[in-house]
Amino acid sequence: MKVELLWLVVGIIIGAIAASACWFSWNYAKNQRNRKFRKRSRPAMKVKSLRSFEDWALDSQGRTQQDDAATPEVSIQDSETTQRIWETIVESAPLGYVQVDQDNRLTLCNQKAAAIMDIANHQQGLKRQPFLLQLIRSYELDHLVAATRSQNIGTQTDWVFHPAIPDPADPVPQQGRPVRAYSIYLGMGKVGIFLEDRQEAIAIAQQRDQWTSDVAHELKTPLTSIRLVAETIESRVEPSVKIWVDRLIGEVDRLTSLVKDLLELGQMDVGLAPVLNISEVNLASLVRSVWQTLEPIATRRKVSLQYMGDEQLTALVDESRIYRLLLNLLDNSIKHSPSLQSITIVVNVVDAQILIETIDAGEGFPEEALPRIFERFYRVDFSRARSGLDRGGSGLGLAIAAQIVALHKGQIIAKNHPETGGAWITITLPYQSPLISHPS
Numbered sequence: 001m002k003v004e005l006l007w008l009v010v011g012i013i014i015g016a017i018a019a020s021a022c023w024f025s026w027n028y029a030k031n032q033r034n035r036k037f038r039k040r041s042r043p044a045m046k047v048k049s050l051r052s053f054e055d056w057a058l059d060s061q062g063r064t065q066q067d068d069a070a071t072p073e074v075s076i077q078d079s080e081t082t083q084r085i086w087e088t089i090v091e092s093a094p095l096g097y098v099q100v101d102q103d104n105r106l107t108l109c110n111q112k113a114a115a116i117m118d119i120a121n122h123q124q125g126l127k128r129q130p131f132l133l134q135l136i137r138s139y140e141l142d143h144l145v146a147a148t149r150s151q152n153i154g155t156q157t158d159w160v161f162h163p164a165i166p167d168p169a170d171p172v173p174q175q176g177r178p179v180r181a182y183s184i185y186l187g188m189g190k191v192g193i194f195l196e197d198r199q200e201a202i203a204i205a206q207q208r209d210q211w212t213s214d215v216a217h218e219l220k221t222p223l224t225s226i227r228l229v230a231e232t233i234e235s236r237v238e239p240s241v242k243i244w245v246d247r248l249i250g251e252v253d254r255l256t257s258l259v260k261d262l263l264e265l266g267q268m269d270v271g272l273a274p275v276l277n278i279s280e281v282n283l284a285s286l287v288r289s290v291w292q293t294l295e296p297i298a299t300r301r302k303v304s305l306q307y308m309g310d311e312q313l314t315a316l317v318d319e320s321r322i323y324r325l326l327l328n329l330l331d332n333s334i335k336h337s338p339s340l341q342s343i344t345i346v347v348n349v350v351d352a353q354i355l356i357e358t359i360d361a362g363e364g365f366p367e368e369a370l371p372r373i374f375e376r377f378y379r380v381d382f383s384r385a386r387s388g389l390d391r392g393g394s395g396l397g398l399a400i401a402a403q404i405v406a407l408h409k410g411q412i413i414a415k416n417h418p419e420t421g422g423a424w425i426t427i428t429l430p431y432q433s434p435l436i437s438h439p440s
Contacts, residue, residue: 095194098136100145102189105129106136116179116197118163137164141181145191148183156182158198178202213266216259223259227252261396265376265403276318276407283347283354284311286319290326294334302339305330309347315354316432317408325404328397329358329425336362336423349431354410356427364416364423373414374402405429 087108090097096113100106109119109126117136133142140159148155160176178198186192227249234245284307291298291305298304326345333343337360346357365373365380372378376399398414405412410429417424 095196097192097194098132099186099190099192100132101129104132104142104145106132106134107190108192109135113195116177116195117161141193144181144183144193148185148191149189152185154182154184156180209266212262216262216266219255219259220263223252223256227256258396261400265396265399277320278316279319280314281317281319281322282312282314283322283356284309284313286323287326287345287347290323290330293327294330297331298334301334301337303334303337304342306342306344307347308344310349313347313349313354315429317429318404321404321407325401325427326356328401332397333358333360333362333423336360338362352431354427354429354431356429358423358425359417359420360422361420362422364421365414370414374398374412401425 090108091110093110093112096116097108097110098106098113098117099108106126107129113119117138119135132145133139138159138161140157140161144155144157158178158180161179162176180196180198182194182196184192184194230245230249230252234242234249237245287305287307330343330345337343341361344357344359346355346359348355369378369380373380376396378399402412405427408429410427413426415424415426416422
């Protein structure tokens with residue numbers, strides 16, 4: 001009995017030990033599986049994280065793309081609004097405006113430009129986007145577009161536009177219209193051009209010039225009579241009064257010279273250019289002859305002349321008119337030169353042209369006045385006193401000089417000299433060798 005009880009206790013102990021061993025074995029195995037699972041699960045979590053980030057990035061990119069897809073719609077709407085505003089401004093502008101693309105096709109033309117260029121139904125014509133010359137027969141305008149595109153900068157040109165004859169079978173003379181064009185380069189080969197109808201401005205200028213010429217013609221006779229009367233009483237008045245008579249005669253002479261200048265300019269304006277009396281002239285001798293006439297004034301001002309050039313240079317010109325040209329230029333230089341200064345005149349032949357330069361050391365021209373220097377009645381310094389040596393001119397001296405140069409088919413330019421700071425007048429005249437023109 002005791003033996004059986006002992007074996008029962010031993011069996012229970014052995015069973016407990018076996019159960020404990022099984023439990024520990026199972027728990028160890030479970031822990032091992034868990035550790036292996038955690039080791040395997042960590043990369044999976046990382047992959048999952050990466051995949052989540054990629055998904056987020058893709059979603060964000062998708063949202064960004066959607067936002068970007070919406071942005072062009074807004075940009076297109078803004079662009080269309082800007083285009084409509086621009087077209088409204090152009091259509092309402094007081095100037096004509098045309099625009100061409102890189103292929104010279106007309107893409108924009110407002111009503112004012114259509115009226116200036118004599119275009120009918122221009123809006124319908126623009127739908128076809130025709131070439132510029134198809135709608136506007138103006139080679140000057142086409143040349144302006146080409147020059148602007150090649151230089152990439154805007155420019156200006158004036159010409160007389162002659163509309164095309166509407167019916168060649170029944171040609172009716174078309175009146176030309178003076179036009180001024182301002183071009184702008186818009187990039188990518190596109191060019192915009194503003195057109196200004198100059199017909200009214202030129203008509204007003206012609207009326208002004210005609211009125212001036214008529215007044216000058218009416219003044220010519222009474223001025224001659226006044227001078228004759230002054231000369232008559234000059235010898236009969238007392239010496240104390242004679243100075244006033246001399247002053248009267250001087251003022252009459254000044255007015256007579258002004259009237260003569262106005263009549264001469266009036267003849268040029270209407271196309272009655274005086275006939276040039278061409279002769280062989282030594283330019284160095286002519287310059288010294290002009291200076292000799294002005295020497296009394298130059299002496300009082302203490303101004304001298306410096307001539308630089310070929311002493312033997314001769315040219316085929318109208319001697320009296322070139323004399324007048326040099327007289328006007330040197331007279332202005334003397335009046336505006338400081339004391340103890342010299343006036344330089346250079347005469348040479350450069351590139352088959354006669355080059356005449358007058359340089360002084362005066363105050364020069366204001367930059368804003370340079371474009372108007374050769375306009376008649378334009379005077380740079382309106383505050384200059386009109387008495388004594390500083391008496392202001394009539395504003396016709398340089399205008400007449402420009403007309404004389406134009407009669408000789410030359411060019412005159414006014415600038416300020418970079419060294420002296422004074423007035424620098426440059427004249428170029430066509431040069432013809434007297435030996436060739438007048439063979440012996």
